[in-house]
Amino acid sequence: MTTLVPSPVRIIGTGLIGGSLGMALSSSGAAVQVEDISPGTRSLAVELGVGSLPSPEDPDPQLVLVAAPPDVAAQVIDRALRAWPQAVVADVASVKTTVLEGVRALARGEDLPRYIGAHPMAGREVSGVIAARGDLFQGRPFVIVPHQGSRAEAVTALKAVATEIGSVPVTMDAAAHDTAVAQVSHVPQVMSSLLASTLLAPTETALGLSGQGLRDTTRIADSDPRLWVEILGANAASVAGVLGEVRDRLDGVIGALESLRGSPDPSIGSRRALASLVADGNRGVRRIPGKHGGRTDAFATLTVLVPDRPGELARLLTEIGQIGVNLEDLRLEHELGRAVGLAHVAVDATREELLTRSLGERGWTVAEA
Numbered sequence: 001m002t003t004l005v006p007s008p009v010r011i012i013g014t015g016l017i018g019g020s021l022g023m024a025l026s027s028s029g030a031a032v033q034v035e036d037i038s039p040g041t042r043s044l045a046v047e048l049g050v051g052s053l054p055s056p057e058d059p060d061p062q063l064v065l066v067a068a069p070p071d072v073a074a075q076v077i078d079r080a081l082r083a084w085p086q087a088v089v090a091d092v093a094s095v096k097t098t099v100l101e102g103v104r105a106l107a108r109g110e111d112l113p114r115y116i117g118a119h120p121m122a123g124r125e126v127s128g129v130i131a132a133r134g135d136l137f138q139g140r141p142f143v144i145v146p147h148q149g150s151r152a153e154a155v156t157a158l159k160a161v162a163t164e165i166g167s168v169p170v171t172m173d174a175a176a177h178d179t180a181v182a183q184v185s186h187v188p189q190v191m192s193s194l195l196a197s198t199l200l201a202p203t204e205t206a207l208g209l210s211g212q213g214l215r216d217t218t219r220i221a222d223s224d225p226r227l228w229v230e231i232l233g234a235n236a237a238s239v240a241g242v243l244g245e246v247r248d249r250l251d252g253v254i255g256a257l258e259s260l261r262g263s264p265d266p267s268i269g270s271r272r273a274l275a276s277l278v279a280d281g282n283r284g285v286r287r288i289p290g291k292h293g294g295r296t297d298a299f300a301t302l303t304v305l306v307p308d309r310p311g312e313l314a315r316l317l318t319e320i321g322q323i324g325v326n327l328e329d330l331r332l333e334h335e336l337g338r339a340v341g342l343a344h345v346a347v348d349a350t351r352e353e354l355l356t357r358s359l360g361e362r363g364w365t366v367a368e369a
Contacts, residue, residue, distance in 0.1 A: 002029055003029040004160035004163060004164055005028065005030045005063060005164050006087075006160070007029075007063070008030070008031040008033050008059060008060075008061045008062060008063075009022075009031065009051075009062070009063045010032075010033045010054070010063070010064045011032060011034050011035065011051060011064075012035045012064065012065070012066045012067065012068065012076055014035075014041055014045035014067070015041075015127060015128055016123065016126070016128060016132055016136075017122075017136075018036075018045075018065070018067030018092070018132075019045055019050045019131075019132030020122075020132040020134065020136040021065055021092070021120070022049075023050055023132055023134035024134045025051075025164060025165065026050070026134075028164040030164070031052075032050065033053070034050050041129055044130065048129060048130070048132065050129065050132065060084050060087065061084055061087050062087055063088050063089075063161075064080045064084060065091075065118075065161075066080060066089065066091040067091075067092050068091070068093065069231075070093045070094070070095045070098055070230055070231060070234035073093045073099045073102070074099055074101075074102025074103045074105070075102070075106065077089055077102075077103050077106075077107070077115060078111075081115060082108070082111065088114050088116065088151075089115050090115070090116045090117065090118045092118050092119060093117075093234075094185070094186075094231050095231060095234040096174035096177045097174040097175055097177075098234040099117060099234075100145075100147055100174050104147075113149050113150060114154060115150065116144065116146050116150045116154040116155065117145030117174060118142065118145060118158050118161070119142075119143040119177065120136075120137050120141075120162075120165070121140050122136045122137045122140040122167075123136075127223075127224045127227065135166070137165045137166055137167045139166065139167070139168070140168070141168050141170045142161070143172055143177055144158045144159065144170065144171045144172075145171075145172055145174050145177050179238050179241075182235055182241070182242050183242055186231060186232060186235055186239045186242075187239060187242045188220065189220055189223065189228060190243065192217060192218055192219070193221045195217055195218055195221070196221035196222075197221075212333040216331075249277070252273055253273070253277060255270075257274075298348065299329070299346045299347060299349055300346070300349040300352035301329075301345065301347075302347065302352065302359075302366050303342050303344050303366065304316060304343045304345055304364055304367070305342065305343075305366075306341040306343045307340055316343060319364075320345065320347075323354065323358045323359070325351045325354065325358075326347065326348065326351075327346070329345075330343065330346070331343075331344040332344075342367070
């Protein structure tokens with residue numbers, strides 16, 4: 001099997017991202033070497049198919065991917081640049097400006113052109129190599145972050161990585177990247193954690209009333225605190241800026257709610273302020289791209305009742321494929337005591353009528369909006 005990626009590839013750090021990169025690149029035909037500070041993690045990575053342990057007889061890596069936290073990434077990058085003077089060295093940390101500044105402070109001038117930043121925009125709410133998946137990056141953006149002195153072959157190597165793992169390469173500078181991930185990743189994590197932290201107060205009876213909306217909005221709150229302290233600390237300025245805007249909007253919401261107590265004065269416009277918040281949220285959600293990059297307002301969502309029996313969801317997905325409709329997104333809702341699950345199926349809006357009719361003909365119940 002041939003691969004576009006310079007090989008061998010040395011992956012330093014075999015957690016979720018490093019492990020998944022190793023699995024994906026190994027499947028593409030690259031020779032992957034694994035390195036981790038933990039001998040146990042390193043051995044588990046080998047057993048899981050991330051790569052092999054390097055031996056003294058192995059050739060030097062041509063590409064080094066550093067999958068270390070932002071607070072130590074620069075030191076690991078500098079060591080790799082010195083150890084393998086012919087290799088392109090990239091990091092896949094989720095924050096780029098802090099890492100780039102650290103590398104500039106540590107690395108020799110002749111080594112800097114071989115360094116380039118990257119950030120595969122994929123992850124899970126669980127961590128560690130045991131959660132690694134070779135298909136984690138399929139269809140996801142792979143941000144390539146060159147600095148002013150990065151060699152062209154470094155950019156080419158990272159684009160090859162993105163292609164081989166099934167990602168979509170996107171090139172950005174470090175500052176633009178950090179602002180973007182603050183908006184679409186880091187602040188959502190903070191907001192989800194804030195919301196989930198309010199669940200420490202309710203009684204068990206109150207929590208028993210929770211539904212799918214609460215699960216949807218708190219799913220990513222179940223994340224690794226140590227990792228997120230490092231990420232948020234490394235991108236503190238960008239995250240604080242976005243959260244400042246959220247705070248201003250939240251102050252307005254609180255003010256509107258306070259004014260609605262008793263006999264509110266309609267001239268204050270409190271209801272209009274609340275309606276504006278929800279409407280702006282509608283508009284924001286519709287701007288989130290689907291898996292093919294289009295806006296989600298180009299999609300229609302059907303709710304299909306799925307009997308609570310083994311194999312029924314798989315049958316639904318199979319029959320959607322047989323009908324010839326491409327699935328854009330799927331969310332399953334299944335509450336305690338309910339005899340059926342609700343499969344919220346997102347498809348191209350132009351295919352909604354066909355899918356609704358065809359599923360009905362096959363015996364499925366499609367709930368009316």
